[in-house]
Amino acid sequence: MLLHSREAKILVALLISMTAGAIALMTLGSNPPSAGAFCLSRYYCLDPVEKAISSQAAKSPGRWNRIEVYYSGTKTGNIELLTALSGLPGPEDVNCHFVICNGLGGGDGQIQSTEKWQRQWSIIPSQIWYGDGQTIRICIIADSKTTPPTDFQVKRTEALVEGLSRKFDIRSESARYPGDWR
Secondary structure (H helix, E strand, O other): OHHHHHHHHHHHHHHHHHHHHHHHHHHHOOOOOOOOOOOHHHHHOOOOHHHHHOOOOOOOOOOOOEEEEEEOOOOOOOHHHHHHHHOOOOHHHOOOOEEEOOOOOOOOOOEEEOHHHHOOOOOOOOOOOOOOOOEEEEEEOOEOOOEOOOHHHHHHHHHHHHHHHHHHOOOHHHEEOOOOOO
16 A cells, blocks of 8 residues: 555656646747757757758769868858858858858748759859869858857757768768867
């Protein structure tokens, strides 16, 4: 009899704690604590990485052999804002293949593919980048000093790099991240 009473108390305590947890989660809704745990529901609302990787142009084997991830050096942005800030004539002139937004200008973790990626064009070498024509460049909207990448950006970047590596048979050691990447 004593054993059944104890089991009942444990089950009641478990039921109360689960109910309190569910109420707390429902109260938070789509506004999780900013410094709290990673929110999977918002992560899964983003488009799949495979959709971003797809392009209009035909892909030839061996077209890409490297991936470079770098910071935009801005606090906010998306393809259109990068175009305006750089003084470029149009979004097709953005000098990267993918932009990963931070929630200020685009959805947090949103992957935008550029016109260069859609047409499978190489990046134009510039004063700040001297890579070759087989490098895929991914721009993270962040400034590593004052505006670090968000958790969504980190997870989506890693998923994008993994998907690109798998699709184009790029070795993991051929993916380069910024020096302070977490």
